[in-house]
Amino acid sequence: MGRIHVRTRINGEATEFLCDPRQTLLDALRDELQLTGTKEGCTTGDCGACSVTLDGLLVCSCLVLAAETEGHDVGTIEGMAQGETLHPLQQKFLEHAALQCGVCTPGFLVAAKALLDREPDPSEKQVRYALAGNLCRCTGYDKIIRAVLDAAAELRGDTR
């Protein structure tokens, strides 16, 4: 079996690419499509740096075969801002200094957005558990959790 022709949607855009049958979605995004915003920290599902959504569900792109995305919708960090406008999560991460080195940031943002899409008003504990699949070694998580809670409030329209 040679390379597989895959038709998918990435960040809402119809996309076609060729991949090796063993190739992961992570590798296809980075190497075939030059979407390097999705990061690799482990390739074994342990760090969350490679987080993307597949039909709206949060997944590790290192644990999805590229071939599996045929006919499905993939969402990556590159699709998060709307043109010139950052998503409130992105803005709050900046305001709260929720990144130091920033390599975990795309994964956290994608995961946090998946959480807020399904749970608009999470508690601190819910945020911590929902983001437990994303490792950050720089921040101790404090500012990340605050940024997510603050973004959630803004998205709900809470004024404080």
Added chain:
Amino acid sequence: MSDERKYRWVGTRPIRHDGVDKVTGRANFGADFSLPGMLHGKVLRSPHAHARIVSIDVAPALALEGVKVAITGADMPDIASEMGTAGEGQVDYAEVSRNVMAREKALYDGHPVAAVAATTSEIAEEALSRIVVEYEVLPHVLTVDEAMAPGAPILHDHLRTAGLDPVPDEPTNVAQRIEIGRGDLAAGFAEADEIVEHEFTTQMVHQGYIEPHAVVARSGEDDQSVVWCCTQGPFTVRAMCAKLLGLDVSKIKVIPSEIGGGFGGKTTVYVEPLAVLLSRKAGRPVKIVMSRQEVFRGSGPASGTRIRVKLGAKADGRLTAAEAWLAYEAGAFKGSPVVAGAMCMFAPYAVENVKIEGYDVVVNKPKVNAYRAPGAPPAAFAAESALDELARKLGMDPVELRLVNAVKEGSQAIYGPKFRAIGMVETLQAAREHPHLKAKLGPNQGRGIATGFWFNAGMQSSASVSLNEDGTATVVSGCPDIGGSRTSLALMAAEELGIDVQKVRPVVADTETIGYNDATGGSRVTFATGMAVIESARDVVRQLRERAASIWGVELEQVEWNDGQALPINGADEGELEPLSIGTLARRAARTGGPISASTSLTARGAGPSFATHICDVEVDPETGVVQVVRYTAIQDAGKAVHPGYVEGQYQGGAAQGIGWALNEEYVYDEKGVLQNPGFLDYRMPVASDLPMIDTVIVEVPNPTHPYGVRGVGETPIIPPLAAVANAVRDATGVRFGDLPMSPPTVLARLDAR
């Protein structure tokens, strides 16, 4: 000079300049770079802890379609022993070379023995499996106890114990013995009303940066090589690649990418020289990205240790004597941070009679590298745990005990110099007043406190400030930005120039664009590179004043720089002269003498030490031994916090790493010396749900040698948590844990033995 000064920009929390790139995925990290026609390199690593390499046959690998080159130790020059700097420490280039690629022997599980470059990474991987290495497996040693035992297997036949007089002519695994101290130890203990004595062990741990090491190297027919990589020290990478491959430094250019964490672990080379060599041989660019497993097995973790501490004190708490014995694993080559550990462990205290003996011991594990305050966390764990026991024996509050003994301005540090203004007392006072210390504890909960000290580094930095034609500015430095240092540098330039920080563009340059810089490490960038930026910016301001003076036809002394504009003073203000803004002066620069810029290269001295006090509450499940940190407060002296948000981030990140070190992180080896947990599933770093919010208090005792009073803050935060957690567990359970990590099985076994 630094006190009472009002700042416009320093101390504010602007959004970082590289922020938008980093939240949108645009920022390029090590592995994000590619070149056309690039080959993929892979490294074959020893599966044995200790083995003689009888032969290596790469021919079967080269026979595979798509494989372009293969190298072994024989392809690298056998360079002579020569010391050089890496990060904050010293290394022997001959040993760096042997660590990057084994020669006679493989010295640890994961030690590189060969490397290939092929058209795809899958082919390169397949090629590795075809390389035939014949090993003669040798007995190995994994701990300081095993390595120091009589008759232990020897790693290096030529190694002799330095620091003994005379140096014995016996092969040994003890590379060095050191001793520091003062006063009369026996008299000190004789004087004591209470004495405590404890023994401690800690395990090898890893920095755990999320981004694996990655490099792309391209070499040309003109003998030049360009190296793109994620590193804390682009100039270090340049020096080491040149040294290890026998090239002139001018033949190598290093372009640092964004860096996904380092914590000291990216201050030396691993795959970088191999990529350069492969690219030179292949005549094509070569990319090597380490896997997570390779990072654990084959980069530079931090030492496992064994430490004994004995303290004596009067009934009022005054320490009369402090004695310690430390042995640190260096990994496969000499050079553990035992010296720094010894120097730090009692540094917060004014004790007159001290003796500390330290041993640097080679073992069959990866060569250790710097990890945030290298050497200090295990030593402070021992010292601060012993102090906690002493406080209990004396019936004293642990904060009071530390206050009674705290060093102040003028105290003679145990490691030598007299302290200038320092904040040890201030952090303890801040702890005493913090609501955390007064909060009630629940069932099965306990509270611990501990302090930490780190020297901080100055070292060499270069930076330039250029004024753009519209009055904005560019700041160029050569120190990769690991945690917001670009913005801190921009804040300092903005402060001096008197312009909005967002009008300053901070840039991290490659090794050909800026003068030499030591690595980002030692908590030195905001301090030392910051000094270079301030000096450059002040030079720019002087030039701006000169231009204004010439436009006005007045003397330089008659021009003052204030809030981004030149103002006439000293008599010049009596006329009709309108202030000249930086924008006006910049636009007129071409006609008043040309472009305005300045660069500064310096060796920064007087990095003020930073002290911290941490407070930790834990809850222990008495039936399962699971320890949960339920509240945490990190208090530390920053001198002057240039960007408080990123200072707090350093405190919080360091605390989290220290908590991981205390509770669950460790390298686990099997009886063959093979690493059992080279992945994030079983090397258990704290996840978000493991931690509470980490409260911070920034104490500011200005550092007298810095124009704004800045001290490095990056390293101290990892020092107190090990003991703060252990002291809290002691408080909750009545059991003193001297062995880290306090993982659930260990804790339950001790609790049940109560």
Added chain:
Amino acid sequence: MESMHYESPATVAEAVRLLSDAPPGSARVLAGGTDLLVQMRIGRIDPALIVDVKRIPETRGVAVRDGALVIGASLETMTLRRAPDLEKNFPGLAEAAALIGSDQIQGRASLGGNLCNASPAADTVPALIVLGAQAEIAGPEGTRRVPVAEFVTGPGSTVLGRGEFLVSLHVPLPAPRSADAYLRLIPRTEMDIAVVGSAVSVTLDAGGTCTAARVVLGAVAPTAIEVPEAAAALIGSTLDDAALGRAGQAATAACNPINDMRGTVEYRRKVAAVLTRRAAAKAAERAAGRN
């Protein structure tokens, strides 16, 4: 480096044909891939054919049918957890499913994969066994049902024969005043493989006396093990502390664990008792709240 084939059949029959036609041992079923892809990545397996079963409707749904909750073998737990019938009927199974990995892992991981991977530490397997769940298997000879309790035969091995795969899991709806609970121990709060797991189901009579119980432990033996002695200690009692204590002791006695980097033999034995006691108390509390 042989090339690998990837197929994603849309019917049970097609999947069976692909699996049957492949040389023995060369084909692997792919559900969420959270075990399979990791094993491929670390080089433990190198399949020539991957049969992705996620396009087969029978492996996807979750619905009550004929007195049982039928869970598609490849349905990801993140979707399963949102099924109203799961939490309501089987809080213990819901608990176990929610424990697997992270939210990212849950976006892929299936109960079928958890079972077929046959790890002794799989979290949902003890929870399925205490509920008397059945596995529906499709193969060249048609379909058959096997109790989940008999499905795993050893670490990494199952009753699945050549050409067979798991289609769905059938969990009988609980009797009145019955409930389940699952607890596991890991060193961290998340992202770990169970050091010990304990699932308990109980049925109470109107007076609060336990009339039926099952206790199954994970990660303390080569497969999940049922502990009838622990169940016996619960049955006939009011699930008072003494009965819970006896159940715990029985759990400890039944353990046949190994020492590894995740836990010692001694630790696993002790914790098996603690978790069994706590899980039984939790199940009892839930059962008492149901009529």
